[in-house]
Amino acid sequence: MARSVALYHLRRNTATSVAAAVIVLLFLLAIFGPLIVPYDPLATSMQEVLQPPSAEHWFGTDQLGRDIFSRVVVATRLDFAIAVAAVAISALAGISVGAMSGYLGGWLDGVTSRIVDVMMAFPLFVAAMALVAVFGNSVQSVVLATSIINFPFYFRLARIEAASRREIGYVEAALINGNSSGSVIFRFLLPNSLPPVIVQVSLNLGWAILNTSGLAFIGLGVAPPTPEWGIMIQEGASMMMSGEWWTVFFPGLALVLSVFCFSLLGDGLRDIADPRRRS
Amino acid sequence: MKHRTLRLIAWRLLMALPILFGVIVVTFVLIRALPGDPAIVYASGPNMSQEDIDAIRRAMGLDKSVFEQFLIYLNNIAHLNFGNSLVTGQPVLKDFGERLPATLELAVFAFALSLVVALPVGVLSALYRDSWIDQLVRVITSVSAAMPGFFFGLILIFIFYFLMGIAPEPIGRLSGWSIAPPTVTGFMTIDAALIGDWEIFWEALGKMLMPAASMAIFAVAPLMRMMRGGMIDALDSDYIKAARAYGIPRRKILLQYALPNAMLPVLATMGMVLSTMLGANIMIEKLFAWPGIGSYSVNALTGVDYAPVQAFVLIVAVLFVLMTLAIDILSAAIDPRYKLKG
Amino acid sequence: MTAMLEIDNLTLEFETPAGRVHALDNVGLSVDRGECVALVGESGSGKSITGMAIMRLNGPNARIRASRIALDGTDLQGLTDKAFQTIRGRRVAMIFQNAKSALNPLRKVGDTLTDILRAHAPERLSRRDARARVLDMLEMIGIREAEDRMYAYPAELSGGMCQRIMIAAALLCEPELIIADEPTSALDVTTQVKVMDLLMSACRERGVAVLFITHDLALASAYCDRAVVMHAGQMLEDGPAEEVFVHPRHPYSRMLLDSMPYGKESAADLKPMGGNLPDLRRDDLPACRFAERCSRVQDCCRTQSIPEARPSEAHAVRCFFPHD
Amino acid sequence: MKRRDFLNVAAMTGVSLLGLRLGVTPANAQGRNDVIRVLLEDSPNTFDPSGTGYNPASCNISWNVYDRLVTFGVKPVEDKEDAFIYDYSNIVGQAAESYEVSEDGTTITFKMREGATFHDGRPVTAHDAKWSLDRAVNLPTSKAQLGTGSLTSPDQFTVVDDMTFQITLPQADRFTLPNLCILFPAIINSELAKEHATTEDPWAEAWLKTNEAGGGPFTVSRYVADQQFVLDRFADWKNGEVASAARIMAQIVPVASSRRASAERAEADLVRELSGRDIKDMIDAGKPRVLGISNPARMVSIALNSEMAPFDNKLVRQAVAYAVPYQEMFESVLYSRGTPLFGGSAETTEARYPQPLPYTQDLEKAKALLAEAGMADGFETTFTIDSSLGTTAEPIAILMQEALGKIGVTVKIEKVPSAQMGQLQTDRALPMYIAVGGAWLADPDYFFRIFYNSTRRWNYGNYQNEEMSKLVEETRFETDEEVYKTKVIRMVELAKDDVPLILLWSPFQDTVLSDAVHGYEYMFHGQLELRPLYKS
Amino acid sequence: MTEILLEAGAIVKDFPLGRGKHLRAVDHVSFKLRRGEILGVVGESGSGKSTLARIVARLLPQTEGSVWFDKANLASYSGARFARAEARRDIQMVFQDPLASLNPRWPAAKIIADPIRRLGTPKERDKVKALVEEAAERAGLPLGLLNSFPHQLSGGQRARVDIARAIVLRPKLLILDEPTSALDASLQAHVIQTLMQLRADLDLTYIFVTHDLNLVRLISDRILVMQKGALVEEGPAASLFASPREAYTRELIAAIPQLGQRRVERAGREH
Secondary structure, eight states: OHHHHHHHHHHHOHHHHHHHHHHHHHHHHHHHHHHHOSSOTTOOOGGGTTOOSOSSSTTOBOTTOOBHHHHHHHHHHHHHHHHHHHHHHHHHHHHHHHHHHHHHOHHHHHHHHHHHHHHHHSOHHHHHHHHHHHHOSSHHHHHHHHHHHHHHHHHHHHHHHHHHHTTSHHHHHHHHTTOOHHHIIIIIIHHHHHHHHHHHHHHHHHHHHHHHHHHHHTTOSSOTTSOOHHHHHHHHHHHHTTTOTHHHHHHHHHHHHHHHHHHHHHHHHHHHHOGGGOO | OHHHHHHHHHHHHHHHHHHHHHHHHHHHHHHHHSSSOHHHHHSOOTTOOHHHHHHHHHHTTTTSOHHHHHHHHHHHHHTTOOOBOTTTOSBHHHHHHHHHHHHHHHHHHHHHHHHHHHHHHHHHHHHTTTSHHHHHHHHHHHHHHHSOHHHHHHHHIIIIIIISOOSOOSSSSSOTTSOOOOOSSSOHHHHHHHTTOHHHHHHHHHHHHHHHHHHHHHHHHHHHHHHHHHHHHHHTSHHHHHHHHTTOOHHHIIIIIIHHHHHHHHHHHHHHHHHHHHHSOHHHHHHTTOOSHHHHHHHHHHTTOHHHHHHHHHHHHHHHHHHHHHHHHHHHHHOTTOOOOO | OOOSEEEEEEEEEEEETTEEEEEEEEEEEEEOTTOEEEEEOOTTSSHHHHHHHHTTOSOTTEEEEOSEEEETTEEGGGSOHHHHHTTBTTTEEEEOSOHHHHSOTTSOHHHHHHHHHHHTOSSOOOHHHHHHHHHHHHHHTTOTTHHHHHTOOGGGSOHHHHHHHHHHHHHTTOOSEEEEESTTTTSOHHHHHHHHHHHHHHHHHHTOEEEEEESOHHHHHHHOSEEEEEETTEEEEEEEHHHHHHSOOSHHHHHHHHTSOTTOSSGGGOOOOOSOOOOTTOSOOOSSTTGGGOTTOOHHHHHSOOOEEEEETTEEEEOSSOOO | OOHHHHHHHHHHHHHHHTTOOOSSOSOOOOOGGGEEEEEESSOOOOSOTTOTTOOGGGHHHHHHHOOBSEEEEEEEOTTOTTEEEEEEEEEEESSEEEEEEOTTSSEEEEEEOTTOBOTTSOBOOHHHHHHHHHHHHHSHHHHHHHHTTTOOOGGGEEEEETTEEEEEOSSOOTTHHHHHHSSTTBOOOHHHHHHTOOSSOTTOHHHHHHSOOOOSSEEEEEEETTTEEEEEEOTTOOSSSOOSOSEEEEEEOOOHHHHHHHHHTTOSSEEEOOOHHHHHHHHHHTOSEEEEEEOTTEEEEEEEOTTSTTTTSHHHHHHHHHHOOHHHHHHHTTTTOEEEOSSOOSSOOOOOSSOOOSOOOOHHHHHHHHHHTTOTTOOEEEEEEEGGGTTTHHHHHHHHHHHHHHTTOEEEEEEEOHHHHHHHHHTTOOSEEEEEEEOSSOOHHHHHHHHSSSSSTTOTTOOOOHHHHHHHHHHTTOOOHHHHHHHHHHHHHHHHHHOSEEEEEEEEEEEEEOTTEEOEEEOTTSSBOOTTOEEO | OOOEEEEEEEEEEEEEEETTEEEEEEEEEEEEEETTOEEEEEOOTTSSHHHHHHHHTTSSOOSEEEEEETTEEOTTOOHHHHTTSGGGGTEEEEOSOHHHHSOTTSOHHHHHHHHHHHHOSOOSHHHHHHHHHHHHHHTTOOGGGTTOOGGGSOHHHHHHHHHHHHHTTOOSEEEEESTTTTSOHHHHHHHHHHHHHHHHHHTOEEEEEESOHHHHHHHOSEEEEEETTEEEEEEEHHHHHHSOOSHHHHHHHHHSOOTTOOSSOOOOOOO
16 A cells, blocks of 8 residues: 555656656666767767757767767766765665664764764865875765765664664564564664655765766866766866857756756655655 | 853863864875875976975975874964965965955855745745645756756856856956955955945945855755745644634734744754855856855865865864854754753 | 534545545534533544534645534634634634644743734734733633743643643633543543643633533543534434433444443453444445444445434434434 | 045055055056956966975966066067067076176176166165075075076175176086076065075075065065965066056956956956867957967977886887877867977978977877787777866877777776876876976977986986987087087987877967957966056 | 562662763562463553563663562563573563554564564474464454555554564563553453453463553552552552552542543533
């Protein structure tokens, strides 16, 4: 029934379901995109530099004559992969440590919470920049930096969820049934903290994409010529003023569209997860 | 009661010290992990010999052990000495003194802008829950939340400055030809108002509009969502039902019963938004050549200029701690149930 | 002489995402002047919804139909929302189950009380005069340290105290009718009697009619003149309290009493009732919604409209086969 | 007086009475005609001409605020109206009214200019010259450079009398006078500087970093790092014609598109550091005025680490040099805004450098060379770019990656922050990267000495060749023109054959000027020479 | 006299309030429980009755005092540590709010089987299934509902799942913490009867914690009355109701509404 109610809300909330559909489509593009794009996203062509959008080049070409449509599509894979990996790492680490901290309390909670307080007090973007700078300009360090700066959100979420459920009936029942602390955390608390976590994940995927492109925009992280939306925007930014708006517009549009869909989906999921927000 | 509150505030500030210490340690370690030898960077002349570089390293104290460097750094901080910037060659504190007001003014203005947009819209959205207004607002705010500030800024510059020519040049706080009012608060608008120079006042305000809008765009969605959620929770609550049952006029219910209660969760978000605006406006500052601490510290970071980065992180952390405290105090002032966490 | 409150044929449905809920079906009841009527039933029986329907507080998704919802002979249904505002709190007041959450947590209780008074003041009532009248009221109903209480926030008061404040709030504008919705079910037994005594004697003194919504039959019998038994949105029995509770005529009333510990000697004397409340989202609800749980059920109960039996002038039972 | 100005003055007087810091000096009744607004990408980081860690942009201040004993004269640029360029062969007096070189060339005597003063009114004397040069040969930043002109020790500098200053040299050196014209040997107000010197800091480095003690055509009236600096005309300047512009307002605008927009809308008078594409667009549009001046001593190249495999093999370096898509790169990256340094003839006739290397894209030849080197299947390598290099570096890297891919070489592009880049260069840890360099002194042997020899970072290709070292030594003091020419031609041949640096081009220094601005002079350092600028 | 199953000696429980202050929730409470007995624990909210129940169930550690169960001292075991103790299978608990006490993500069968998997010996799938079905049957839960999730069940059915989970390992002592207070009267009678039947069938001993004095009177052998953490009065149910010794007990009993016993006189009808 819960499932059918969820489906019902999904159906009723057009925005959410459209967002979900677009995300599925984008994931498909991320997987199959490189197979279906009309041009090699890396191939330069001096004869076709900065062509406006046309039937041949739907999104036009960039300053090296590369097909922007192909690059935008292929970039989906990298941007999504980074976002998914980063969010997966931070979510897994964050909720595990958070749930332990919240449930067990005591000195463990004290220490981890202080550490997270320190992390929260850091200016996020600067922290991400510094981390990428430290670990070197690579996809891995963008993933690592993004997951580190997102860790506190999951930690806090899981910690509050776990702490609020410490004395809830089914945890007491679990103890009565002979479950150890670890078993209580991983069999009872974590699965039940999932709905808010899923909402957070959905919103976070969007932020992670934004973060990646932000880093790329200031020249950190992914190295060219890898197609990446942030890099494309950064490269195109200087061309906007000379009228080649398509160099910025389409990667930006792809970026906005995917972040938008993730946040819309997260919003919708939140409404479904939290019955009070329902009408 | 007053006395107790003061004690609690003092206690809270004391409790923030370990956090700040943690920030100092992490920053210190992180920044020393940065690739690049500051002595080499500083000795920018490619014609310098190894001896020259070593001499510079000694002069910068980088030949000492990291632990020793840390103790020296701590001692300096204790004396409010944040060192000198390699990039600008000035004391970091002086650099910040010149830049922080610009960042603060922009952040405050952007913050005000986002509140002015988000809060009424959130209330409206809650009042007309699930109507087309609500749906439209949610779609628009979701789009705005998805818009990277730098992209939005680019679009604004392109449309309003480049194409239409109605926006001022996206460079700095004043036009290149105008004379800045004497620095009193460091806030260009306020300083202009202080000497009654309204032309400069309006110019400074106009200059802030596009960067502030670019910064505000990310904040509108979370604020609006919290406002909407808080308002819905408040409207669904027993006390609103009771107030209606007692015939209290609708206006009064909205303004004196629902709104204050709905503002409570928004307060926390406001804190988050403001601190993000202070710490994460780097790209906007770069885009608009805004003379703030954001672009300053990014330059420092890429130039392995230790002192400004350390100071920047510390300052933002202090602002964050103060902001959290301010939000706590504000919450306690509004909500009698809210206890300042000691 | 007209009754203080008269409800005829009240039917209410909720439109929800999961379907239409048939919450109330042809409910009729009346409360005379100065009378205390208990509205009893299990959870889900529709008793609170009935109370809210009178106050028009059911929310935007409620569809209400009634032939009559009259206060002192005037049908309220024709009133605009704005006009209805003057009824709420002024002529009909309401007391809620959870007093603590029914008071604005950010407002001193004294301010909430003056708000109510000023909302209904015929001419501009100064804040000062309003406060004075509130203080009088608090003292009159025997709240100790009334002055201090006015400066307290709800969170600083006990549940019992909050409920006393709510009683004061209800009495403040000298209403003709008070709807008390489970006013003490969140309280401990010892506090419960004190608060109930306070509420009922205050209403008696002022001649205020009370519609007392509760699931506690003993409590109802201890304070009320008449009792109305509801089940699944239907009114089943309506009569003098002692008759309904001591010699119930409707099978449901009787089975409900049998399942309760009152007057029993041992656990073995408890007689569980069969079945569950019907799902009110069903579109094929039987005519008598108790039919599926009833031991006396026959075919007519499911299909034909239920007749009203009158064992005595003041006692009505809606059943084909009532007990004698 | 306009109302606003009156208010400003009134308010500022009031404020200064309160002891508050002033933003800028209030005396600015001039209109826009007297003020030249400049937009730059990078901010100066010191006022000190010998400041440790100075960046190129700091020339914009130190060059215009200080004078030197002598300076390069200027000559009109060929094919350009209203534009001048420094004349390396014409060295004229500046702080020194005149100078005299002894017959044997080991003594140079300078006569200081009568009546010339520093900004604080103190007369400029030979003592100041002595202190300034002592300082310059002592500080690490300037020491090495001045050494290239045989200026190494304070003992060489003598105050003959208050107004006569003498330099003695161990031997005649044609690099001495040019070295006195560059940035470092600026004449500092020694009395003022000494007031701020300490025992730990005898040369007042700390103070001079953000304070000026000069006597040049401009004074610094406001400086906020990374934001702006304002220079005001020094009206009592005696060492030449007083600047026409009363004030230079320079703003630092890191975003190129914003600089371009301001240039196009003529909101700024002088805009620097625009991309080739922006410049080309403006030239195509015919508005505003673009001055592209080529500095023959500047070059953009691809450095191949000659000591690191596989680039330690000359054949591999040549193969790479044949794989570069020069013309494509020149057009699509630079939009042809420069002088090509590729496609030259194999035979060397001219004794100048840099000159076009005899390479063009020839993939077959590249493949053959690789095969000859025993790497027919190619290899893997890394191409490093400095993240601060901006718009040109990435396309170069991408085109290189694509082109090398065609001869079987797999290239990974790595982008590192400039801070790290410096260290990697110093550590000689990079196999292949973009190197940008330029010599202040135009002699070809000088160029080879610093870019194709030495152990310092400037030897980008990490090139070690005994013959080159020998030639570099031999040409140092060579005065016989024929011998010199022969040896230089041999060095050029080595550079062509060994290609530790694949030269790409010498970029134009493009400057966008509003219609009102005239008198542009290009200096060897590529930064702004402000004094001659005037507005019509 | 039957043997003593459980003996609590001078149990004290303090909850820290911060800054060295404590709330004493249970204050030196001692009692004995005989095998097969039903001990009612009554008191108003804040009386410490639930805390006492949790200490006996080893969900909470006591601050002071001893808990002897089946001649073993359990005082050193609590919470997660008790999970490994021998007596864990013998002490089970039924909770107040069955919706909260059932893991919302598990079907009823899995919930009931959890104690077997954690504590029980048979691990074979069909043996576990058989045990689960037996317990469900005893608790009056239709077997067809075993695959339902808690939110798909009615309140009464949830209570039965909770009971089935508690009895599946045949414990000796069942602690019932307000097991019916969330239920309507008609369901309460069902659950009470089920519990009475189980006790007869499985030879269980009950500690029945409740605020409902009407109910506790019917089912308990002995009653403990608690107030503000302290034990006020203890005695056999009948005599305690008939002749309470302590003023507080008297006040409590007097406050119980009784059917047909008017408290505020009705006004004469005005017609």
